[in-house]
Amino acid sequence: MEYEFLSAESVADYIRSKPELSSRVNADRITSVQEVGDGNLNLVFIVADNLGSSVVLKQALPYVRLVGPDWPMTPFRAQKEAEALRIHGSFNQSLVPEVFLYDSDRFVIGMENLSNYRVWRGAMIEGLRHECVASQMGEYVGELAFGTSVLGMDAEKQKRLMADSINPELCKITEDLVFTEPHNDIGRNSVLKENEKDAQEHANDVDMIRAMGEAKWKFMTSAEALIHGDLHTGSVMVAANNGIEGPSVSKAFDSEFAFYGPVGFDLGALWANYTLNAARSVALGNDDYADWALSLINETWVGFEKTIRSRYDNRLDKRVWREGMLEDRLSQWKLDAWLFSAAKMSRRIVGLAKVADVEQLEPSIRIGAARGTLNLARTLVARMSDTTSIESYMAIAHETLHRYKTV
Ligand code: SR1
Ligand code: MG
Numbered sequence: 001m002e003y004e005f006l007s008a009e010s011v012a013d014y015i016r017s018k019p020e021l022s023s024r025v026n027a028d029r030i031t032s033v034q035e036v037g038d039g040n041l042n043l044v045f046i047v048a049d050n051l052g053s054s055v056v057l058k059q060a061l062p063y064v065r066l067v068g069p070d071w072p073m074t075p076f077r078a079q080k081e082a083e084a085l086r087i088h089g090s091f092n093q094s095l096v097p098e099v100f101l102y103d104s105d106r107f108v109i110g111m112e113n114l115s116n117y118r119v120w121r122g123a124m125i126e127g128l129r130h131e132c133v134a135s136q137m138g139e140y141v142g143e144l145a146f147g148t149s150v151l152g153m154d155a156e157k158q159k160r161l162m163a164d165s166i167n168p169e170l171c172k173i174t175e176d177l178v179f180t181e182p183h184n185d186i187g188r189n190s191v192l193k194e195n196e197k198d199a200q201e202h203a204n205d206v207d208m209i210r211a212m213g214e215a216k217w218k219f220m221t222s223a224e225a226l227i228h229g230d231l232h233t234g235s236v237m238v239a240a241n242n243g244i245e246g247p248s249v250s251k252a253f254d255s256e257f258a259f260y261g262p263v264g265f266d267l268g269a270l271w272a273n274y275t276l277n278a279a280r281s282v283a284l285g286n287d288d289y290a291d292w293a294l295s296l297i298n299e300t301w302v303g304f305e306k307t308i309r310s311r312y313d314n315r316l317d318k319r320v321w322r323e324g325m326l327e328d329r330l331s332q333w334k335l336d337a338w339l340f341s342a343a344k345m346s347r348r349i350v351g352l353a354k355v356a357d358v359e360q361l362e363p364s365i366r367i368g369a370a371r372g373t374l375n376l377a378r379t380l381v382a383r384m385s386d387t388t389s390i391e392s393y394m395a396i397a398h399e400t401l402h403r404y405k406t407v
Contacts, residue, residue: 001075003106006059008033011047014057014108020101021110025055038119039234039254040066040353041073046113054113056097059106060256064173066353074169075107077256082109083165084258087226091143095136096251097237114251117237124277125357127289130238130248134296137236137270138303140252141228145263145304145333146311148226154316165226167259171219174229174257178347179216183209188352194367195374199350202374208342211381215339222262229257231266232344232355233273264336267304271297271337272344273355275397279373280357282401283365290401294394301337301390305330335388338380346377368406376400 006014016027026049037044041064048054060078064071082102089096101110123130146152148161181188183203191199202208228235235254241247274296281290312326348355349370358369379400380393 001062003062003075005061006043006045006057006106006108008035008045011045011057015047015055018101018103018110021055021057024100025049025053026051037065040064041077041256046115048113048115054115055100056109056111056113058109058111073173077167077170078102078107078109079104080165080167080170080258081254081256084226084228084255085109085111085253087148087161088140088144088228088252088255091147092140094249094251095140095143096255097253114237114239114253117239117249117251119234120236120238120250121233121273121277121356123238124233124293125280125360127281127286129289129292130240130250132247133236133238133250134270134274134299135303136250137231137252138267138300138305139307141231141263141266141270141300142304142307142311144227144266145225146308146315148260149224149263150317151315151321152311161226162223162260165259167229167257170229170257171259171261175216175220177351177353178343179212179219181352182343182347182350183212185350189350191350191370192363192367194363195349195370198371198374202346202350202378205378208378208381211339211384212343215343218262218336218339219265223260224263225260226258227261227263227266228252228255228269229259229261229265230254231269233270233277234355262336262340264333264338265340267300267333267337268340268342269344270300271341271393272348273357274300275341275345275376275401276348276355276357276373278397279369279376279401280361282372282405283361283369291398294397297394297397298390301334304333331388334390335384338384338388338393342377342380345373349373364407365405368404369401371406372401372404375404 011033012027012030015021029049031050032048034046043059045057060075062075063069064073082099085096085099098112150158236250236252238248238250274293278290278293
């Protein structure tokens with residue numbers, strides 16, 4: 001597919017040609033253009049003028065940036081992202097960036113520049129505590145779980161939206177990288193030599209494979225809501241309201257993996273990424289921070305549950321969806337989040353697209369963080385049948401990560 005890529009040199013002309021952008025940034029007075037795309041897929045520019053206005057331009061490349069042109073990828077993912085941001089924003093604009101423009105010829109999204117925000121993963125790696133963000137992300141998942149499911153959206157409208165939101169290419173990335181390849185290496189997996197045995201045991205664990213089969217099935221068949229689809233801590237921007245720490249604000253971004261999928265997948269992604277930070281923190285001996293990171297699991301769940309409970313009175317069909325249904329859904333979503341989190345943490349250890357939390361550790365201590373995380377994923381799966389309380393999850397994570405600490 002042929003289309004022109006943006007460059008630092010061409011963005012001014014691009015903005016000039018789009019009234020939705022030129023009304024926000026003065027293309028004749030641009031003072032800085034930064035390419036900040038540190039994700040795996042896209043080009044991202046922050047463009048600012050000398051009057052203090054700025055905008056973000058995000059362009060989908062026709063391939064996976066992490067790998068290069070050898071891995072082609074549909075640029076129509078930009079359309080999925082723009083639509084998901086708009087729909088999610090309609091429930092609570094404070095939790096996602098505002099979209100100003102979607103350019104279907106060049107697959108560009110023009111959106112709000114979150115200039116005083118930063119990526120949560122980086123902030124957590126630095127040991128900063130952005131309070132309330134985990135709860136806000138639970139609230140975000142709760143809003144989309146209610147608002148885009150048949151609980152909150154007219155059933156006919158919801159079916160049309162579901163059809164429009166089909167996102168097969170991006171879903172395939174997840175199906176392969178998250179559920180399949182950790183147990184079936186096609187040459188994209190890698191670990192430290194000292195972790196090869198751990199990765200092998202993880203890959204060969206028949207109970208884990210069975211659970212991942214179930215998780216993959218759920219991911220591919222359970223079209224509950226228009227989920228974010230890749231809600232790790234690198235997909236969350238955070239800003240402290242007062243000073244460096246204390247109550248913060250946050251926004252979920254990078255929604256190109258959005259599709260009608262299981263609500264528990266987004267929750268599980270958050271839980272897994274809190275846990276990956278805890279693995280890092282344990283390895284570094286930052287035990288207090290590790291405990292704080294694990295406490296976010298509960299905070300996200302509470303934010304989610306509170307939102308769903310508060311919306312449930314407004315459900316569109318009360319004939320058979322009564323109070324019991326709410327309790328059943330919450331139990332199932334918790335179980336799903338538990339299962340998906342195991343998949344989401346182990347893929348970041350053995351598969352393609354690892355996370356800085358663990359990867360940036362010195363090898364001598366990374367061994368323990370990787371081993372602990374893989375064993376934790378397997379233990380969580382093994383324990384699912386006897387407990388799914390969040391307290392148990394956090395206790396299992398605490399105990400397992402400390403047990404495998406090296407040095
Ligand atoms: C090829 S894309 C690799 C990963 O980056 C994204 O953030 C998703 O997690 C995907 O699996
Ligand atoms: Mg991303």
